[in-house]
Amino acid sequence: MSETSRSRAAYARLPRDEAEAVAIQTELAGCVVAADDDRPIATVAGLDIAYDKYGRTAIATAVVLRRSDLAVLDRSIVRGVSDFPYVPGLLAFRELPLLLEAVAALKTTPDLYVCDGYGLTHPRRFGLACHLGVVLDAPAIGVAKNPPHLPVTAPGPGRGDWTPITAGEETVGCALRTQDGVKPVYVSVGHRCTLATARELVLGLAPDFRLPEPIRAADQLGRNRLAACGKADPTIT
Template structure:
């Protein structure tokens, strides 16, 4: 995949905040592909090895409807940006873009382990990548970063809105009955309702959608390989 918008990563935290505010103006929260129209979906995840000081970026392309892995891309880079809450995209973005450049496929959707617009400035990692690549993107997080919500019912498929300053910025979704929900938010070129439907369509018997789970497993394999050396 190729980046369609240039973007500087080697910046200070103060400049990163200003860049996020500018990038937010490009985010489109509307539309999105229907689940039945998806053919290729990319899952993205990053692991960090503190001992080695390395980030492991993983991208896995799954073919629908059978959810078969058709391509993988990975990158290993040292972080060039500190860990700052709300600015995680500046730490993880470069390694994910490096992994994406190794992918020949053009996915219909990016599903990131992280946030979309459910973010203090409305621009999580899924929004960053969606805008920079010009591709529909969704963030799926295991915990809340911002917002208020009511816990959804325990049945699989149940969802409740996630509010930030009175605006719906995502949904809290049960992907398995009786299991902790995940926090879904649009990244780019997808609306809130569409993001919820798409994530549920990508879940099987696990809490995380299959593309994200596959990318997580790949990033952990990289982590274990380097951590054992």
């Protein structure tokens, strides 16, 4: 393993406290590459986590789809406990360990990861999509259902309409309308991808619904498994 790989692996661990978590985000934010890879994107993995009602036990899911026809090629499910508390701005430390387990359980290595969350549209420019992309050193984008902490102007009503999300003079994401007259999603770079490419990919991966299909598939898989676990064991321990 290279020194860079060892360094990235070290930052996949849980921090001791919030201060260390912020320090890790601040340091690793400098590792984000907002440029496209030369390799074409043929397969895309959607990642998601579903929590039980008490918020500790979680189901992490990864679903790999073929980009051309959105056929499911692979999927994985990991059940575990989130040991890091919910802290605004530090969500990656709560979700990343289980998501990495779900990625490791895949038999297919996707060309791109799509996270249900933020990338650069984060107070320290290092949301979940950035953290996962840097740790894996793989192309990743963030697609959030809710607007970020930054001001956002609503895009036009038509599919494909979008508006930039800026922080100072920097464009860190966009609000993208994936379906006519439906609420936009909020797209941002995670790693090894430009915003223009991320926007194009998300629109292509959402032919029929608001959310891109990889995230929809991962969300449905997790919710179904969590519901099945709940019926079998109401405490889900």
